[in-house]
Amino acid sequence: MNLVKDIVIVGGGTAGWMTAAAMSALIPANHRIRLVESDLISTIGVGEATIPVIRGFNDLIGVDEDEFMRETQATFKLGIEFRNWGKVGDNYIHGFGTVGRDQHLAKFYQYWLKMYQSGQADELEKYSINTMMPRMGKFMRATREHGDSPFADIAHAFHFDAGLYARYLRGRAERQGVVRTEGKIVSVAQRADNGFVEAVIMESGERIAGDLFIDCSGLHGLLIEGTLKTGYEDWSHWLPCDSAIAVPCESFGPLAPVTRSTAHTAGWQWRIPLQHRIGNGHVFCSKFMDAEEAERILLSNLDGKQLADPRHIKFKTGKRKQGWNKNVVAMGLASGFMEPLESTSIHMIQTAITRLLMLFPHQGFDQADVDYYNAQYTREYETIRDFLILHYKINQRSEPFWTYCREMEVPASLQRKIDLYESNGRIFRDNEELFAETSWLQVMHGQGLRPRGYNPLVDQQSPEAIADLLQGVKEVVRNCVEAMPTHEQYIAANCKAALMS
Numbered sequence: 001m002n003l004v005k006d007i008v009i010v011g012g013g014t015a016g017w018m019t020a021a022a023m024s025a026l027i028p029a030n031h032r033i034r035l036v037e038s039d040l041i042s043t044i045g046v047g048e049a050t051i052p053v054i055r056g057f058n059d060l061i062g063v064d065e066d067e068f069m070r071e072t073q074a075t076f077k078l079g080i081e082f083r084n085w086g087k088v089g090d091n092y093i094h095g096f097g098t099v100g101r102d103q104h105l106a107k108f109y110q111y112w113l114k115m116y117q118s119g120q121a122d123e124l125e126k127y128s129i130n131t132m133m134p135r136m137g138k139f140m141r142a143t144r145e146h147g148d149s150p151f152a153d154i155a156h157a158f159h160f161d162a163g164l165y166a167r168y169l170r171g172r173a174e175r176q177g178v179v180r181t182e183g184k185i186v187s188v189a190q191r192a193d194n195g196f197v198e199a200v201i202m203e204s205g206e207r208i209a210g211d212l213f214i215d216c217s218g219l220h221g222l223l224i225e226g227t228l229k230t231g232y233e234d235w236s237h238w239l240p241c242d243s244a245i246a247v248p249c250e251s252f253g254p255l256a257p258v259t260r261s262t263a264h265t266a267g268w269q270w271r272i273p274l275q276h277r278i279g280n281g282h283v284f285c286s287k288f289m290d291a292e293e294a295e296r297i298l299l300s301n302l303d304g305k306q307l308a309d310p311r312h313i314k315f316k317t318g319k320r321k322q323g324w325n326k327n328v329v330a331m332g333l334a335s336g337f338m339e340p341l342e343s344t345s346i347h348m349i350q351t352a353i354t355r356l357l358m359l360f361p362h363q364g365f366d367q368a369d370v371d372y373y374n375a376q377y378t379r380e381y382e383t384i385r386d387f388l389i390l391h392y393k394i395n396q397r398s399e400p401f402w403t404y405c406r407e408m409e410v411p412a413s414l415q416r417k418i419d420l421y422e423s424n425g426r427i428f429r430d431n432e433e434l435f436a437e438t439s440w441l442q443v444m445h446g447q448g449l450r451p452r453g454y455n456p457l458v459d460q461q462s463p464e465a466i467a468d469l470l471q472g473v474k475e476v477v478r479n480c481v482e483a484m485p486t487h488e489q490y491i492a493a494n495c496k497a498a499l500m501s
């Protein structure tokens with residue numbers, strides 16, 4: 001019996017420490033977990049915006065949310081504000097959570113769409129608490145105290161400092177028994193009979209053997225690619241940005257409870273407000289813009305004083321052909337990368353961890369488990385990929401980069417969704433995909449896609465009844481948001497972090 005007892009996590013970035021914290025909290029104590037990281041090989045140092053499912057991860061490993069917010073200088077996030085994406089001057093928010101109140105027959109947005117098409121409905125964002133809160137700079141967590149009101153619908157995630165998050169998780173993991181080894185891995189030993197990884201060899205000469213290896217070594221994938229040559233599916237023809245420049249700046253203005261994404265001529269810029277600073281970055285396509293130009297654009301669009309030298313990062317969008325190969329499971333950037341447009345990478349670390357825990361090879365490796373893991377890994381990557389491509393495809397901008405994106409052929413799975421929406425405004429969530437109908441709606445509508453018709457089921461209700469429904473939702477949402485504290489007030493009262501020296 002090939003029992004899995006020794007687990008070796010290679011890498012101490014967000015992926016490594018998330019994995020270490022979760023495994024040490026959740027798998028039986030008779031396993032030994034070691035994490036190897038090198039102070040000489042820096043972590044990617046970005047990855048600071050999340051989506052609401054991270055709260056499930058924090059709950060799972062027993063993290064107290066206010067403590068986590070204080071320790072990581074975090075702020076709350078209700079969605080993403082997209083500027084200049086459909087065309088220059090456009091501005092929409094992709095908010096988490098619900099839009100309006102779904103009815104028995106049809107979703108709320110289908111009623112809204114019918115009225116919008118005849119000029120009798122307001123902008124979509126007026127009907128969702130998660131989009132009106134950032135518009136008015138307000139925040140509170142969801143509560144059911146007021147019954148089934150929009151207060152119960154609030155869906156939040158976080159912006160946090162990636163370095164502080166890794167440090168916070170490291171503290172938890174080490175207290176739970178994870179042993180950390182600092183040093184550089186210089187080679188990898190494989191078993192002669194089956195090619196499984198047997199040990200990693202450190203620069204010091206130490207040999208760290210294991211049964212299961214979790215590759216969290218970052219973009220180059222030390223074990224999954226360097227050793228096992230798993231192969232990579234390159235998606236850069238669909239998501240052509242291949243470079244990023246990141247730079248922090250001083251805080252400025254009210255603390256926005258949204259990430260801001262501003263499209264530029266060959267990419268886009270992120271703005272992530274934290275309690276102690278703002279994280280900024282420019283993601284761009286090097287075929288259409290050189291790095292000097294990209295850096296100039298980034299630095300001239302900072303809200304506050306620049307706090308460090310800009311950091312340049314190169315990447316290739318895509319995924320490994322397998323996320324689990326032999327006794328190596330890749331997590332985080334080692335498993336693949338899609339640009340941070342919808343803050344999905346940390347989420348995918350989380351799902352990879354839970355998927356591995358569900359299929360944990362405690363009795364040894366079974367190919368059926370590995371195959372199921374890989375099928376789920378591929379499905380998750382492909383559905384998120386389609387949603388990201390949508391942002392680029394639907395645009396009316398004139399620059400060569402945007403023209404390329406508009407004219408490119410997209411995956412058939414995405415084209416079907418676009419066609420379905422364009423006909424009668426129908427959206428279906430396929431195969432438990434991450435992004436719900438309301439996410440697709442907000443992005444498709446926000447970037448200017450307009451259906452030719454609407455779902456005829458809504459004609460079961462009179463136009464007057466639909467108008468009342470819309471008006472009621474809009475008023476209740478507005479009243480709820482008006483009654484809330486500002487984002488700063490809420491943080492000050494609940495989870496204010498100490499000043500950083």
Ligand code: FAD
Nearest residue numbers: 011012013014015043044047049185218332333340345346
């Ligand atoms: P890394 O942080 O690169 O860590 C790799 C680790 O491996 C390091 O500890 C290093 O020391 C170790 N290592 C490597 N080789 C060796 C060796 N030979 N010996 C010993 N140790 C070794 N995600 C989001 O969810 N939201 C975002 O807003 C977001 N923004 C992003 C913006 C950009 C530009 C990029 C590129 C990514 C972004 N991501 C985002 C993704 C996110 O940053 C990563 O998913 C996350 O940080 C995980 O990184 P990692 O731990 O896999 O790798």
